[in-house]
Amino acid sequence: MPFDFEEVLETIKMTEIEHFDIRTVTMGINLLDCADERAETTAKKIYEKITRLGERHVANAKAVSDRYGVSIANKRVSVTPISLVGAGFSADEYILLAEALDRAATEIGVDFIAGYSALCQKGLTKGDRALIESIPRALASTKKVCSSVNVGSTKAGVNIDATNLMARAIKETARLTKDEDSIGCAKLVVFCNAVEDNPFVAGAFHGVTEPEVVLNVGISGPGVVLEAVKAAKDADFQELAEQIKKTAFKITRAGELIGRKVAELDGVPFGVVDVSLAPTPAEGDSVGDILMAMGLEDVGASGTTAALALLNDSVKKAGLMASSSVGGMSGAFIPVSEDQGMIRAAERGNLSLEKLEAMTCVCSVGLDMVAVPGDTPEETIGAIIADEAAIGMINDKTTAVRIIPAYGKKEGESVDYGGLLGEAPIMPVRRLSAKTFMRRGGRIPAPTRSLTN
Template structure:
């Protein structure tokens, strides 16, 4: 036998028992050549290009699943930030782009198209402002379109005008989808240091520095890491760190194999592999349960940040050697509603919004899929965003906020988003005002250590 029984069983167990899968293959497509003099002409070009370039994506994904025996959960498309493409036509309402992208997503059979986006970390271009204003309508009238806005970066600082505006936009998007617990906000993420090659939604877009097209891959596997650690109960951190690295290496090798094969069949370059451990609401697919396996009674209690720091870093160290190009977010996601263990931790009172914020200093993204009361003020939402942007800016890492002020619901109520988005208890926020802070506007300057030239 080419492989030992132990090796074969280990691999098969990863897929059958521990829910290992490729979470997403995301085809990034540049739309820079679609900009035309009118909006309708631009949208016609985009529609034609996406249907042509991404046409085979779902079929290729399915063929690889069958042939390799590796599940590929989501097939997705990311595009150039629409604000860049829509700028030349100078329309005021950019929601029709979302309608068109929603149509394209259905035609292609992909679950999401990401890139209804603007990059405003240093300031707004006219089209950026119009795109952001169009977000509530765009997300409440479509199903498969994701929006993102980069509000800050280590190099540019934090655009506090945009932070203030996003508080308003998030509330409005929630209220427009009040009957579905504000689901529009589950498709909206704001970033600091947004990666241009992220395969994961809602934040995926194909950055202006990317090639014509590229296939990016997001692997999953929290269940596999958790299972590997079960053999190391009571062991020292040196051994634990090593176990995570080895497992991450194996998972990543599999992702690299599938990603490069998909890219080859699509005739596009392989972009990056995103090493993120991405949970789902299913039992056995939880990042919180890994933290608990490390010896924490409930995710969110003291020690959770250190546990997550270890996990994130070892996933990177194991994964980086297994892939030609690593990128995207890479680390561990800590969404609340999408992780059964995080939901349980909130319910038990172990996990609060403040502890989540602390954990975002060492996870790969930020405050993710957090439900808060629907009557939280716009300025408080902006202030939550500002805190998260500051963490990303100062630490030179990606941070993000995907927060849902659930209309009509109060702290402790249940918010349901459905499917992979899951559901979560509504978390309380501080009752004190940040109004005057958010009202200032302007830009928080970049930190001193950003000047590396």
């Protein structure tokens, strides 16, 4: 027998009991060649290209999942930032493109389509402005479209003008989707140092330096790592890191296998494995629980940032050893609404926005799926984005904000989306104004570390 009993059972335990799954197989599609003078024609070309290339994507993913016994939670598509495809269009015309994306996604049966995006860290083009203006309506009138806008980078600094526009777009999206707990905001991310091969929504897009079409895979697996941490008992930190690495190594390998096989069936090149620990609202599939299993009384306790740093780094190291195609975000995600451990900590009042912000300095993304009171001022939302972007810019890492100013709701209430998006208690925001600060506008200059040449 080429495998030990224990090895076979370990794999089955991971997939059956510990929630190890492939979070997403995301097909990235270049849409630059769909640009046309008329928005209707562009929309038609977009629809045709996505449905042609992605026609078998869902069926192929299912076939691979069955064959290897590893479930694939989501099938997704990411596309070229739409601001580029529709450059020259008005906000109303951009919405036609959003609707074409939504129809195409529904037709091929994927869970989400992402890339209703703009990259404006250095400045805003006419297209960027029109796309940002259209975001609230685009998200309110579609089901599967996800949007992201990059407002900062280590090389360019933080574009506060774009940040202010995004703060307004977030508030407006919350208002337009108020009947569904402002769900539009769950599909809208503001980035600093966005990555071009990220398979995870809402922030996925197909970067312009990517090939025509590509298949990226995002793994999950907090449940598996949680078991490894529990099994390590009272081991010291070096030993604990070792245990996490061993586990992350195995799940990365499985992720790469699944990704390569889906790419093979789709007939497209394989891109990257994103070795992120992406939690789900399922019990035990929680990054928060891992932090507690390391010995913290609750998420938010002193030590949380250190614990997360060790976790995030161990996952990266294991991923790098396991695959030569590691990319995307690759680290631990800490979306509040999608993680039982985080939800509980927020409900108990142990996890504050400020502690979350500190945690984002050492993990792979940022303030993610955080619900705040609906009356949080636009400038405060903008300032929260600016803080996160500053962390990303200075530390040369990706940071993001996916914040939900839940329309008509206040602290103590919660938003509930069901499914992978989960539910989030509304967290308090400091009632201190940043209005004058944000109204300065312009761009925070790039830091010295941008001058690496």
